[in-house]
Amino acid sequence: MSKDRLFDEIRDANLNYLLLAQTLIREDREAAIYRLGISEELAELLDALSPAQLMKISSSTTLLCRLRYDDRLILDMLVSHTKDKPMARAHAAILGASRPVEVLA
Amino acid sequence: MAGKSIVDEANQIATAIELIELGARLQVLEVETSLSRERLLRLYKEVKGVSPPKGMLPFSTDWFVTWQPNIHASLFIEIHRFLTANTRTRGVAATVKAYKLYLEHASLDGIEPILTFTRAWTLLRYFESRLLTLSACNKCSGHFVVNPLDLHKNFICGLCAPPSRAGKTRKAALTQVAIPAA
Numbered sequence: 001m002s003k004d005r006l007f008d009e010i011r012d013a014n015l016n017y018l019l020l021a022q023t024l025i026r027e028d029r030e031a032a033i034y035r036l037g038i039s040e041e042l043a044e045l046l047d048a049l050s051p052a053q054l055m056k057i058s059s060s061t062t063l064l065c066r067l068r069y070d071d072r073l074i075l076d077m078l079v080s081h082t083k084d085k086p087m088a089r090a091h092a093a094i095l096g097a098s099r100p101v102e103v104l105a
Numbered sequence: 106m107a108g109k110s111i112v113d114e115a116n117q118i119a120t121a122i123e124l125i126e127l128g129a130r131l132q133v134l135e136v137e138t139s140l141s142r143e144r145l146l147r148l149y150k151e152v153k154g155v156s157p158p159k160g161m162l163p164f165s166t167d168w169f170v171t172w173q174p175n176i177h178a179s180l181f182i183e184i185h186r187f188l189t190a191n192t193r194t195r196g197v198a199a200t201v202k203a204y205k206l207y208l209e210h211a212s213l214d215g216i217e218p219i220l221t222f223t224r225a226w227t228l229l230r231y232f233e234s235r236l237l238t239l240s241a242c243n244k245c246s247g248h249f250v251v252n253p254l255d256l257h258k259n260f261i262c263g264l265c266a267p268p269s270r271a272g273k274t275r276k277a278a279l280t281q282v283a284i285p286a287a
Contacts, residue, residue, distance in 0.1 A: 030192045030202050034184065040192055073245055084272065086214040090176055091264040093210055095247040097183035101191050 007061060014058035017065045021046050022054075037068050039103040069096065114140075118148065123201060125149055127222040131157040137197045162227060166236050169228060169250050172263045172271045177220040178228055179249045179262075181207045182239065185229065186248075200226055 001009075024032035025047045033043055049057075057064065069075050069092070077092045117138045124134055125148065134145045149157045169178045185203035188194055194202055204225050211218035220228075228250070231237040239248040242262035249262045263271070 028202075030188055030194045030199075031206060033192050034187055034206055086216045087176065087264060087267075087272065089214045090180055090210065090216065091245070091247070094176075094180050094183050094249070094264075095245060097180075097187045098248055 007059075010060065010063055011058045014060060014064045015054060018046065018049070018054050018058060022049070033101070034097075037099070037101050039101045041104050042102060045104070068099070071095070071099075120197065121145060121148055122152055124197070124222070125152045127201065127204060129226065130162060130223045132162050133223055133226050162223060164227075166231055166252065168224075169231070169237060170252055172268055174219060175250055175263055177207075177211075177218070178224075179239075179247070180210060181220055181225050182228065182232070182250060183248060184210075200229060 021032070021036055024035055025043050029040075029043060033040060036043070038046075069078065074092045074095050077088045077095075080088065117140050121134050121138045121140060124137065129137075131142075131145060131149060134140070134149070135142060138145070140148070146157065168174050181203060184206045185199060188199050188203050188206075192199075204222055207220065207225070208218050228237070235253060237250055238253040240251040240257040240260045241248055242265055243259055244261050244265040247262060247264075249260075251257060251260065
């Protein structure tokens, strides 16, 4: 992948993420906080961003969102096919819900 | 009653309708709203088209510690804990939100939501009165619903160490056969 193409893809992913986050927050704030795994303060901040601001933070050389399940145990559960799949996912959800949210520094 | 707010009453009715649609029993409605029993009865019939089921609510904590219900109960309680810890929602609103998120999980993963709304509500009451509590699994460190009087020193959850033949019901076997055929 060429560098220009790579940065385009990253910007698209960032913008998609931010737009989805805003839609979720506007639809149902509490559910959005659960889905996004962010703090209420951060949700309010994302909600208040204007389209121009969204564009500004999207153009970046790095991705804005990072993998939430940075835990070997949960990742193994989600990708393994040996276990009963729905139960493994329920297990991952139970573990995921007790993890801390992303907060503003 | 003098000074009764119509707006407040409208909100109460809206809450009651939402609860009825989620499958709450009449006893839940009586606790969570300030509407009279007669009005709730009429509302229930209007929303559901049938009379509310009679009889007592399930009152045993044992159901929540059996294998499959325990997974559902633990999932619900963890979502509820997440919401009360990270958002400002409280009380019945938090219960409704958590229950809806639980239903989403169940429907996406194709598991039957065996935890009914009334059960979920009862579960929270059991937690308030400390009839049930959470214990961390020593293997996955997830939190699971347990009886507070049991020993939890070396607790391992039902998902890390499923009991033999757990979940191997006739219904499960039938769906297993159905999948390759489809």
